[in-house]
Amino acid sequence: MADMDWPGCAKSLKGVILDMCGVLYxxxxxxxxxxxxxxxxxxxxxxxxxxxxxCTNETQANREKFVAKLGRLGFDISxxxxxxxAPAAVAVLKERGLRPHLxxxxxxxxxxxxxxxxxxxxxxxxxxxDKFSYENLNEAFRVLLGLEKPVLLSLGQGRYxxxxxxxxxxxxxxxxxxxxxxxLKAEVIGKPSPMFFQSVLDDMGxxxxxxxxxxxxxxxxxxxxxxxGMKGVQVRTGKYRPSDEGHATVxxxxxxxxxxxxxxxILNQRN
Amino acid sequence: AVxxxxxxxxxxxxxxxxxxxxxxxxxxxxxxxxxxxxxQHRPLLLVEDSALEDFTGIDTSEPNAVVIGLAPDHFxxxxxxxxxxxxxxGAPLIAIHKARYYKRMDGLALGPGPFVTGLEYAxxxxxxxxxxxxxxxxxxxxxxxxxxxxxxxxxxxxxxxxxxxxxxxGMLGILVRTGKYREGDENKxxxxxxxxxxxxxxxxxxxxxxxx
Numbered sequence: 001m002a003d004m005d006w007p008g009c010a011k012s013l014k015g016v017i018l019d020m021c022g023v024l025y026x027x028x029x030x031x032x033x034x035x036x037x038x039x040x041x042x043x044x045x046x047x048x049x050x051x052x053x054x055c056t057n058e059t060q061a062n063r064e065k066f067v068a069k070l071g072r073l074g075f076d077i078s079x080x081x082x083x084x085x086a087p088a089a090v091a092v093l094k095e096r097g098l099r100p101h102l103x104x105x106x107x108x109x110x111x112x113x114x115x116x117x118x119x120x121x122x123x124x125x126x127x128x129x130d131k132f133s134y135e136n137l138n139e140a141f142r143v144l145l146g147l148e149k150p151v152l153l154s155l156g157q158g159r160y161x162x163x164x165x166x167x168x169x170x171x172x173x174x175x176x177x178x179x180x181x182x183x184l185k186a187e188v189i190g191k192p193s194p195m196f197f198q199s200v201l202d203d204m205g206x207x208x209x210x211x212x213x214x215x216x217x218x219x220x221x222x223x224x225x226x227x228x229g230m231k232g233v234q235v236r237t238g239k240y241r242p243s244d245e246g247h248a249t250v251x252x253x254x255x256x257x258x259x260x261x262x263x264x265x266i267l268n269q270r271n
Numbered sequence: 272a273v274x275x276x277x278x279x280x281x282x283x284x285x286x287x288x289x290x291x292x293x294x295x296x297x298x299x300x301x302x303x304x305x306x307x308x309x310x311q312h313r314p315l316l317l318v319e320d321s322a323l324e325d326f327t328g329i330d331t332s333e334p335n336a337v338v339i340g341l342a343p344d345h346f347x348x349x350x351x352x353x354x355x356x357x358x359x360x361g362a363p364l365i366a367i368h369k370a371r372y373y374k375r376m377d378g379l380a381l382g383p384g385p386f387v388t389g390l391e392y393a394x395x396x397x398x399x400x401x402x403x404x405x406x407x408x409x410x411x412x413x414x415x416x417x418x419x420x421x422x423x424x425x426x427x428x429x430x431x432x433x434x435x436x437x438x439x440x441g442m443l444g445i446l447v448r449t450g451k452y453r454e455g456d457e458n459k460x461x462x463x464x465x466x467x468x469x470x471x472x473x474x475x476x477x478x479x480x481x482x483x
Contacts, residue, residue, distance in 0.1 A: 130348050130349075132348045132351075134344075134381070137381060137385075138380050142378060159392060159393045160355070166352075169348070169355055172393075173355075173389035173390070173393045174389060176385075176392040177385035178385065180371060180389075181385040182371075
């Protein structure tokens with residue numbers, strides 16, 4: 001049925017999940033830069049009858065700092081609307097009695113304040129950027145080697161993201177490096193893990209087919225969402241590359257220039 | 272006849288020639304140099320300074336290829352990003368070898384393998400590996416010696432890269448329990464090493480007694 005395809009499917013939607021970096025803003029020096037039209041687009045969604053949540057694999061700052069930064073860029077978003085890997089990881093650590101050796105950006109450390117970090121029995125890596133020094137990676141490697149049952153939790157598995165001065169390596173690269181070095185498989189917390197998306201859907205009280213995900217990462221955002229039964233639309237901002245449109249395994253339900261265009265298309269379908 | 276083969280990329284051939292002469296040493300750096308010359312690549316060299324002399328004469332201006340050896344000094348975020356962006360723009364990724372780790376004075380330390388794997392994932396490209404355990408590396412060393420794989424034996428401390436690689440080429444392999452060896456390594460390759468022994472002298476003893 002034509003209505004099941006994008007943008008027709010927007011008629012029957014009840015919720016939208018937005019990726020943040022590359023959709024709302026591009027990171028870079030200082031707070032980064034809001035993507036043109038995104039502030040307005042978010043406002044339109046917030047005043048519509050659609051439920052809205054934000055899903056990020058951002059792990060350079062805790063949610064409070066992150067939301068404050070978005071405020072400075074012009075967005076009006078609150079912490080409970082934002083789903084990020086660190087709180088999900090903390091829940092997993094506590095549930096399984098895991099004490100982490102952390103290789104994460106300093107700004108994220110407060111998320112782990114309530115976690116016992118003595119005598120580590122696992123390693124948690126996030127988007128540590130400059131902290132991905134050889135010696136820091138070596139330290140994480142040695143912790144894993146010394147464990148009888150090594151556990152590596154990776155906050156996301158992204159390959160790269162866009163900053164204002166170009167593309168930069170993301171946590172997934174270092175996850176693969178440690179997997180190779182230690183001959184183990186990491187557990188991914190955050191997109192595209194189905195558990196992560198499900199936690200957002202649970203919070204919205206919606207079924208997957210009632211929700212649309214919009215993101216710049218074809219595999220993690222769009223592919224991850226489709227894997228859970230949602231529709232996924234890719235924006236041509238952020239880390240998007242033209243070669244994404246011919247991807248071997250993931251085909252977006254729709255590709256739009258930016259969030260502003262996506263939101264206009266959605267709201268037009270519903271009027 | 273004896274050939275010393277090494278994946279070491281931290282030292283130039285000259286530094287290694289302590290008690291052997293140049294013809295006896297075949298390094299993965301030599302293999303990399305050959306490849307660069309053959310393809311006329313201009314490399315971004317992620318190689319320790321001490322190994323750079325094996326690349327003298329090779330143009331490194333405006334790099335259009337990335338060469339990765341064991342280079343802890345270069346495995347920082349900035350340099351890896353630089354390599355990443357070059358590869359994304361079409362530069363081939365050449366790995367001198369993909370060792371997972373090596374033995375340092377203070378314990379085991381990450382080799383180039385993890386970083387090459389990470390870059391392969393980032394760019395969705397496969398690296399060309401020139402050192403052990405690639406067949407071409409062993410075959411080149413053997414052709415220098417003028418013998419066939421089935422006439423040769425490899426002694427090494429890395430189950431996968433030394434022994435596995437050699438046996439894959441048709442040689443026999445002896446694993447020694449020194450260097451980076453860890454308990455149980457002999458069970459990690461199939462077929463298992465022809466022999467696992469405590470050290471290099473023991474391996475030589477075995478060869479002289481049983482294999483000649």
